[in-house]
Amino acid sequence: MRVIAIEEHWTTPELDQTLRARPAGARDESVALNDRGDIPARLLDIGTERVQAMDAAGVDVQILSLAPPGTHGLPVREAVALSRAANDRAGEAVQRHPDRLRAMTALPMSDPDAALAELRRTADVPGHVGIMSYGRCGDRLLDDPAYDEVLATAAALRRPVFIHPQIPPNAVREASYSGFGPALDLGLATFGWGWHIEAGVAALRLVLRGTFDRHPDLQIVLGHWGELLLFWLDRADRLSDLAPRLRRRVCEYFATNIHVATSGMLAPRLLRHALDHTSADRILLSGDYPFHRIEAAAVADLLHTLPEEDQHKIAHANAEKLYGLAPASSGSDLQEAGTRQR
Incomplete structure (x- = not known):
């Protein structure tokens, strides 16, 4: 069965160095999580060794x-230059491996006009x-009207927006995620809890802001099985009663505009739980490489309880549809896109 993994991280040496050189208080401390084992080398590689890891x-x-935090939060000049360089480098990698790689665009969200x-x-x-994005850039939230034209253009271009988790603001970290020592504080604020609250709130705010009413073609993706929000949907849906300007109830946007991805968490119980709240048409496989290393056997174990049609949807067909990828039997979508441009 064909397998497409949609959230596979990398970075550039220049971006990594810039993020680490930021002054204390402005530096995203989650970059330290990139330093474990062989992750640094794997993040920098989008060539032959990555393809070999995919084969395995x-x-x-x-x-x-781009690995978090991408270019979010950087001063405008640096964010623009580093986003552009990363996007061009990713495009070159795709051209070298047209049957194996595609890319999400990094946007310099420090400046909405530059991002557009x-x-x-x-x-x-x-x-x-x-598009790989986050729920906040500095103090500006993704549902801020300043980003509305960016989201409208993403919808017009049929570019799904992946809302990736990010570390909470410093004030929130101090209030809710501190007091245990540096390592545990960071873990609690990131992969242990804080990351996922941040991403889930960002998606919920987009719904409540009426974003999908204005831009019904806009599609977003939440990793980690919906960043806790999917499993709290019955409760969150009660916000519909306080948002009379919404055209539909909160839960209904999950059937039309919001997808969830696995982010390397391939436990069958999570799949069963997700299917209580969404359909197999809106679940995508993501490995979260190189932070997770998915294996073919784990993918099979995740999917084997489903009907064959649903197995194919989650393994590859949903990604093909959402991201405009050609099925394996019909040739390269990259070649088709080049033909349309000419």
Whole structure:
């Protein structure tokens, strides 16, 4: 069975160095989580060694995405230059491996106008099929009206927006995620809890802001099985009663505009739980490489209880549809895109 993994991380040496050189208080401390084992080397590679790792894991296609925090929160000039360089480098990697790689676009969200310009520029960069974003850039939230044209353009270009978790603001970290020592504080604020609250709240705010009423073609993806929000949907749906301007109830947008991805968490019990709240049509496989290393056997164990049609949807067909990827039997979507551009 074909396997497409949609949230597979990488970075550039220049971006990594810039993030680490930020002054205390402005530096995203979650970058330290990139330093474990062989993760640093794997993050920097989007060439032959990555493809070999894909072969070993039984992954046919990876969609590359900059590792957190991407260029979010950087000063405008640095964010623009580093986003552009990363997008071009990802496009070059796709051209070298057209049957194996695609890419999510990094946007310099420090400046909404610059983010819009980069999104439009990369509309013609081969292999860019989606957007990797976060729920906040500095103090500006993704549902801020300043980003509305960016989201409208993403919808028009059919570019799904992956809302990745990010570390909470310093004030929130101090109030809710401190007091246990540096390592545990960081873990609690990131992968243990805080990351997922941040991403889930960002998606919920987009719904409550009426974003999907204004832009019904906009599609977003939440990793980690919906960033806790999917499993709390019955409760969150009660917000519908306080939001009379919404055209539908909160839960209904999960059937039309919101997808969930596995992010390397391949426990069958999570799949069963997710299917209580959404359908197999809106679940995507993601490995969260290189922070997780999925294996073909684990993918099979996750899917084997489903009907064959649903297995294919989650393994590859949903990604093909959402990201405009050609099925394996019909040739390269990259070649088709190039033909349309000419």
